[in-house]
Amino acid sequence: MESELFVDYFKEWVETYKVGAVRDVTLNKYKMTHRSLSNIVPDLTIDKLDRRVYQKILNEYAKTHEKATTTDFHHQVKACVQDMFHDGILDRDPTYRAIIKGKKPDHRKKNKFLQIDELTKLIRSLDLSNGINSDWLIMIIAKTGLRYAEALALTPADFDFDQNVLHVNKTWKYKSKDGGFVETKTSTSIRTIAIDWQIVGQFRPVIQGMPENEPIFVKKNKDGSYVRQFNSTINGYLERKCKELEITIISIHGLRHTHASVLLAAGVSIHSISARLGHANVTVTQETYAHVLDDLKQKDNQKIIGTLMQIA
Structure with missing residues (x-):
């Protein structure tokens, strides 16, 4: 098992857990993720998959994709890797505290939301x-x-x-x-x-x-x-x-x-x-609306400072 290629394991994992369980459009995204892994780490064996290697995979993917797309890629690969960890195939979770990067968004694209x-x-x-x-x-x-x-x-x-x-x-x-x-x-x-x-x-x-x-x-x-x-x-x-x-x-x-x-x-x-x-978990919501949360944090900081200034 340790010498098995990671891309092969991911493909089998998708066939085992996702085929028939998710919609076709979602399944196609998993297949695209598999193709990306095949391009980035075609020869990576499971025994070599650690935090450093996993981060390098994300970094390589992020070179040609925006942060939001890299986040989606991370979520799909992470689901497989964490199953491997819980099944005892990996001793540690390589996705722990992974950093999501990405190329700068195209400002010509439509803004995502209205004020x-x-x-x-x-x-x-x-x-x-x-x-x-x-x-x-x-x-x-x-x-x-x-x-x-x-x-x-x-x-x-x-x-x-x-x-x-x-x-x-x-x-x-x-x-x-x-x-x-x-x-x-x-x-x-x-x-x-x-x-x-x-x-x-x-x-x-x-x-x-x-x-x-x-x-x-x-x-x-x-x-x-x-x-x-x-x-x-x-x-x-x-x-x-x-x-x-x-x-x-x-x-x-x-x-x-x-x-x-x-x-x-x-x-x-x-x-x-x-x-x-209807998000899978709160983490998805936090990552999707990080920009809004950052703005609110700044406003909260101003409120905190204003409140503390009144304390004499």
Whole structure:
């Protein structure tokens, strides 16, 4: 076992634990990670895998990838390595206190989230008076932080308007031409989240009378098949709205980041936000929104200093 190549073990681990357990899109990411490992450490044997070597793997990957992408790569490799540690194949956990690096982001890319005043401006611009439309989809994602595929999979049965909650338990296979419901990204993605009065008061009558278990935001063709959904379509629509409003241009996934960032800035605990977003653990939330947490830390430091200055 010790002389086995690490890339071979990783491939077998993916086939054993991930095939049939995760969605195809996630499985493809694991396969991409395997290809990256094959390029970086094709001859690395398990007995040579220690903290120093693991850090070198991350450093090499980070040379051509941004920090966020390197973090995703780290999470996938780390899951395999920690299983090896718990199974007794490794004496120590090589991923302990690993440092995530990455090349500087391309500033030409769209910003990931809106400031609260920009979000308010966007919400107020939405036309919610003409039944189910793209504006309602934007509203729901902005107010819940759902992933695009989770929002497409919403049915009237998922809303409990008496308890003011939404049950998230499936996603929509929008990358397939046939569509259809599929399992959530992870088991922790199955969750129940609180919804506000605007959704309860305004959305309830909009979906009243719709089939309880049919997707709200996916229409059907005349032959009964589902109209194929493209995230590029809603992204293009959202981009045009942002330009018209003269606010930061974001993608539909950027609304999810906006949702989390607004809640963090409002003082909602990182644990509550992590559960609301359906993250695997709090660490994922902390790493994803490190920039927001850093800003809040600076503000907290100013509050601390101000408080201490009053003590005489």
